[in-house]
Amino acid sequence: MKACKNCRMIVFSNEKKCPKCGGELSERFSGMIIIMEPERSEIAKLASVNAIGTYAIKVK
Ligand SMILES: [Zn+2]
Structure with missing residues (x-):
């Protein structure tokens, strides 16, 4: 499992x-x-996410 550094x-x-x-x-x-x-979603706003999906909170 990996997360995108950009989005x-x-x-x-x-x-x-x-x-x-x-x-x-x-x-x-x-x-x-x-x-x-x-x-x-308030969480989506906080995380500045605008599409359905699973997102990481922090990516190093
Ligand atoms: Zn991405």
Whole structure:
């Protein structure tokens, strides 16, 4: 499991680049949030996420 350094999306498959933005992936991340309704979610706003998915809170 890896997280994108750019958009912080968590990638479960064995991709080398982020399927969403093409950013670099890192194995070193902490925290995980699942965004189901980005328009209505306060967490999504806090994490500045605008699409459905699983995101890391911090990516190193
Ligand atoms: Zn990305």
